[in-house]
Amino acid sequence: MLPGEFVAFIAALMAVNALGVDLMLPALADIGRQLGVTTANHRQWIITAYMLGFGAGQLVYGPLADRFGRRPILLVTLLGFVAASIFAASSQTFAALLGARVLQGLMSASTRVLAVAIVRDQFSGRQMARTLSVAQMIFFLVPIMAPTLGQLLLVTLGPWRYIFYALACFAAFVLAWSFIRLGETLPVERRRALSLHTLAHAYRLTLTNRFSLGYAVAASMTFGGIIAFVSSAQQIFVDEFGAGDRFTYLFAACAFSMGIASFANSRLVERLGTRLISQAAVLALIALSVAHIAVILSGVETLWSYMAFQALSMTCIGLCGSNFGAMAMEPVGQIAGTASSIQGFITSVGAVIVGSLIGQSYNGTTLPLAIGYLGIGLAVLTVVLVVEQGKLFHARQAA
Template sequence: MTSHPAPAGMHPREFVAFVAAVMAVNAFGVDLMLPSLADIGHDLGVSEANHRQWIITVYMVGFGAGQLVYGPLADRYGRRIVLILTLAGFVGASIFAAGSASFAALLGARLLQGLMSASTRVLAVAIVRDGSSGRQMARTMSVAQMIFFLVPILAPTLGQLLLEFGPWRFIFYALGAFAALVLAWTLVRLPETLPAERRVPISLTTLRANYRLTLTNRYSLGYAIAASLTFGGIIAFVSLSQQIFVDGFNAGDRFTLFFAICACAMGAASFLNSRLVERLGTRLISQSAVLGLIALSIVHVAVIATGVETLWSYIFFQALSMTCIGLCGANFGAMAMEPVGHIAGTASSLQGFITSIGAVVVGSAIGQSYAGTTTPLAIGYLAIGFAVLGIIWVVEGGKLFRARMG
């Protein structure tokens, strides 16, 4: 079995775990507070239920916008120092969020948290890309994501436990504590992965050239947009999960369990992808998953239209849809990075910006359409599936299931 290339001084397994922990800072930032949204809304005077989704959405806006900055900085100064400074910033933003006295102040803190955590996405990809590419990179990222997807499974339950011992503000203190642990791990164990000779001075000319290369390469741009659409499906589910399970199906006492089932499906998909991608390729797996998402969504829309949707039918279709989405993420990311690996930091930041902001737009459009039923989510997933299939068709020159580039 192929090992995962790791920086000097780190065991391959430790490296994968470290990458997963870095990615988990962002995942905890989104999922840990889901059980507390109603409490936050009540405490800070938010009367409209759909407005509570902004606690997630504003964070993701910061997460997307911040990625434009960290790529060039990481290419110029190295990965390690940028990660250290932004993790420290995330700790400070978490403390600020915990002390918020108004909903506006909380949203400001969430925006700052997102801006700081944006580095985790850019640097996780860039650090892995510094030592691998193609199918090998996809495999390493899939194993890291498999561990990373344990966070959505565990985070709501951990958030619920924190609420048993104190107010919702405890959740933000816990976020700061976790980021501090990852910061300590970085300080003690992570060496610099970008050699000095590969560092690129920051200049408008260089940035324009790198951005142009990233945006004009059809694989880089096309698969970044495809990733944004599938990620938008995840944002929509996360934003709506508390309302659907608690308000829609009156299953608040089992919310964390049902959320974990759907998140576990994504973790299983990443595990499966890590085992198969080097043998089957990124294209075969991801394109099959997109077709699966379309087929599932058509059936789900039909179930809703006929009036036979239940809690269990929703969980069934949602879990399988998340499986399909889970088989797309790492593969789309690896294919987008393949032609621009020599400018990994800048390319990762721009692709991350496209992916995150696009996901916010898609997820918000679906989430704000919620009116008490699962219809917007099912129709949204169907639209995402067809849109991604169309993008793949254009990117691949009208051919599917090609073996080229992964």
């Protein structure tokens, strides 16, 4: 692939997962009504069930990709995602839908592992962070457009089940693109035997390196902030602020801020470094959260104040994501597939826990989300201080 096509392909691969999360947001209320979900917060499990499967599946694909190569694992799992999407579309009970969502997550987990591993096969350090940022800039257009696209599908086609058929079609498109254009990025001589000894060695390297483990944990917390927002967005915009049909546009505006953050990061990271940008963003997230809590407690919170604080907070989170990921991968490039799967598991499952705790605490106000973001910022700052041994805003080679 040419460089431009390579970045677009990585973005499309990431978009399979993003669509799996965001495309059905406008349909959550319809799904709940048709499948007999009586508690509004329980609709959030449509998102979190997917993320649980997404997190668990990542433990499998890294070792398989290090042994058999990236391409065959990707082709098989994309085909599995198509099948799981069709299963979700035909679900007749909420339990069956949740099962299908877990299966979707299990299949799409490969897209996260392999996207990072394929990029790491080609690049390292700040160049890797820049490539991921450019891909994520394109990728973030998906959550901006996905709810609107989902709403369009509901308006034009009717039943929410067509949303899952649309997911199947997009995954089939990426599958065809992979089959026709993706070459194997892992040479035979760099493949690792699939054995308990090699797995134990890879796990030990990944989990005992403080940068690998620490920044994976930090990424899980910031990703948890995204899940908390996505899970409760429909309730906040529609139920609390009465946004109605404007929900998709308001959601897109907040998501757009993450795209801007990734674009800025792609332009600045090679000059300023991953540490300076991500650490400044964490401190800004803490300050924003304190200010937002003060606004809420003073009783002057409005839709527009919430939008402003949420967009700025998402900008901070966007400046953390790819940089934390690049720093976590940097010391374990020789086992990129397995390391990516372990880090992905930590990031995704940790994010589900953090996001669910915040999302399920929704009480009809934005206060739980603001407090949750403050907690995330403080926890991430603590982790960064431990990883960097108490030093902020200092540079390391290739960082």
